[in-house]
Amino acid sequence: MPRATYGPTSKARVCRLLEALLAFVNYELEGCEHLEKSIIYRWESENSTSPKLIIETQLRFLVELTDKDNHPGKLSKEQIRQALNLMKDFLKILADNRVKKRGSEDWNFTLTLWSKDKTKNLERFDQEWESKRPEKSKQLEAGYQQAQPTNSNKIPPTIGKPVFMANRTQELRLLEQMVQQQHPKILLIKAPPGFGRRKLWKKFVEKYSSVTDVHCIPISLQVASRKGRRHLLESVSRQLGSQYFLNLETKEKNYWQKQEEFLKHMPEQIDLEDDRENPFRKYLSRLWTEVTQAFFTDLQQLNQQVVIFLDEFESATSELQDWIRGDFILDAIATPRLAVIIAGDSIPQATIEWDDYSENLCLQEIWDVEAWYQYCQERGWQHLSREEVEEVVNAAQGHPANVAKSLKLLAENR
Structure with a gap:
């Protein structure tokens, strides 16, 4: 058995598996219905x-x-096996209920969690991992970071799993234009479920994941709504390297210290969630503006090409949406080598301040039979004829996810 390591790679794999399991039992993942009989x-x-x-x-x-x-x-089988063992031996949150354990494909285990809520569990996971991590592991990571002048792209490349997509050539070209020509600075993608906005993003990441000075960072605004605006800023700083965001760290500490003082000494005078006219809340709002400015100052000094993908805009709280439409986007368009994509079932309305720096993209049905036929060729389904592909496209009325699903089913049953 390989020696266990506790660095960021191992941590990310364990966190990913835990997150996937919690999302599965909470019915948050699409296309997993067939796994309900296999993951009991x-x-x-x-x-x-x-x-x-x-x-x-x-x-x-x-x-x-x-x-x-x-x-x-x-994740591979071996990576999952290692992640489960780290939950058991390192975090002590997994009890192995199997009789035969060595080399078995079967797993029967009990996870002792901190909550039923996925977000709370992931937050506690992060705390527990860092608190249990050996000092030597932290020193090794610190030494490695100091030796690196810049961070490589943290998004793992989709090696061995190419992203297959029909037709979206013009849309992909627009994303590439954001990096190559620095325009538009803001791209707003409106797409109903199943129309492939995430697939489009993954195709873009697939192309740029091997480019060391291009950093592609996806962020769920649904998660940010639960964790707060800090999740968005910290997601970027973590992936690029927290050591480059010292101004952000200082301003954030000041903000949270002031908020804690207000809540402790003046709980009746301040309602941080509702009363926007409250003078204490206004003061905190000014402090948060300083936090935002510090983030973008650090980002400019880093001088790396960054593309931030903010997904599920419709799931963001009104406060988060207002902040993104306002301070966040205004600072983003003033930051060289930064592009921001905002996607969702709904998207923000551009304001007069940043309308000239943005473009709207509305993903439509894909009726192009030739594009779907080429898609089948790339997937290795050469036995499907153009006539069969056309029949599927018409039956699914060009709905991308439904066409892809039907073609896969047809190919597997031929």
Whole structure:
């Protein structure tokens, strides 16, 4: 068995598996209905402070689960096996219920969690991992970071899993134009579910993942709504390297210190969530503007090409949407080598301040039979004829996800 490591790579894999499992049991992942018979789970003591999630499955189904999550690529069987063992031996949150353990594909285990809520669990996971991490591991990581003048792209390339997509040539060209020509600075992508906005992003990442000075950073605004605006800024700083965001760190500490003081000493005079006219809230708003400015100052000094993909705009709170439409975008368009993509079922209305720096993109149905036929050729489904492809496209009325699903089903049953 390889020696266990506790650095950022191992941590990211364990976190990804835990996140995928929690998303699966909360019905947050698309296209996983067929796994419900292969990943069997139940809760125990679910209303307690230490709910237990009991899971029976096989490694191959966990591999498939990570193939359905919101991260590029997927974990291998060995990576999942190592992640499960780290949950057991390092974090001490997994109990192995198997009788035969060595070399088995079957896994029957109990996860003792901190909450049923996915976000709370991931936050506690991060805290527990860092608190248990050996000092030597932290020193090795610090030494490695000091030796690197710039960080390589943290998004793992989709090696072995190419992104297949029909027709979206012009849309992809527009994304590439953002990097090559620095225009538009802001791209607004409106697309109903199943129309491929994430697929378009992944295709873009696939092309640029090997370019060392281009950093592609996806962020879920649904998650940011639960964690707060800091999640957006910290997601970027973590992927690029927190050591480059010292101004942000200083301003954030000041902001949270002031907020804690207000909540502690003046709980009746301030409502941080509702009363926007409250003078204390206005003061905190000014402090948060300083946090935002510090983030973009650090980003400019880093001088790397960064593309931020903000997905699920419709799921953002009104406060988060207002901040993105205002301070965030205005500072973004003033930052060289930064492009921002905002996508969702709905998108923000451009204001007069940044309308000239933005473009709208509305993803439509794909009726191009030739494009779908070429898609089948790339997928290795050469046995499907143009006539069969055309029949599927018409039956699915050009809906990209439905066409792709029907073609896959047809190819597998031929």
